[in-house]
Amino acid sequence: MQLWINAWAVHNDLEFWIEHDRFKPERFLIQSEVQEKGGFKFIPFGLGRRLCPGEGLGMRVMALSLGTLIQCFDGEEVKEDQSQVPVKTSPKKAEGKHAEIIFQSREALAKVLAQL
Numbered sequence: 001m002q003l004w005i006n007a008w009a010v011h012n013d014l015e016f017w018i019e020h021d022r023f024k025p026e027r028f029l030i031q032s033e034v035q036e037k038g039g040f041k042f043i044p045f046g047l048g049r050r051l052c053p054g055e056g057l058g059m060r061v062m063a064l065s066l067g068t069l070i071q072c073f074d075g076e077e078v079k080e081d082q083s084q085v086p087v088k089t090s091p092k093k094a095e096g097k098h099a100e101i102i103f104q105s106r107e108a109l110a111k112v113l114a115q116l
C-alpha cells in the first residue's frame with residue numbers, strides 16, 4: 001500500500017502558515033513558526049522511510065549556491081525603463097507580481113573564478 005501526501009497543500013495550509021504565499025525567509029529564524037503543530041508542516045524532502053537521502057547534500061548545496069550568488073553579484077530590482085533581460089524571482093511579491101531583478105557581477109566573482 002502507498003500513502004501519498006500532498007506537500008503543496010501542507011505548505012499552503014492557512015491553518016499552519018501565516019501569510020503562506022509571501023516570500024518570508026525570516027519565518028525560518030523563528031523555529032516555533034516552522035516546528036509548531038507537531039513539526040511536520042515543512043516537508044520539502046518527504047517523510048518517513050522513503051525520505052530523501054540527499055537532504056543533507058541538498059541543503060548544503062542550496063546554502064552554498066545562495067551564499068555565492070549574494071557574494072558574487074549585486075542584485076537590483078528592475079525599473080520600467082531598463083532594457084537588460086532581468087532574472088525573475090520565483091516567490092511572488094505581496095501584490096502577486098514576480099520581482100524582476102538584474103544581477104551584475106561583483107569584483108569578488110573574478111577572485112572566485114580565479115580559484116577554479
Ligand code: HEM
Nearest residue numbers: 044045046047048049050051052053054055057058059062
Ligand atoms: C533541494 C534538493 C532536494 C529536494 C527538495 C529533494 C526532495 C525529494 C523528495 C520530496 C523525495 C521523495 C520523498 C518521499 O517519497 O517521501 C526525494 C526522494 C529522493 N531523493 Fe531527493 N531531493 C533533493 C536533493 C536530492 C539529492 C542531492 C539527492 C542525491 C544526491 C537526492 C536523492 C533522492 C533519492 C535517491 C530519492 C528516493 C528515495 C526513496 O525513494 O527511497 N535528492 N527527494
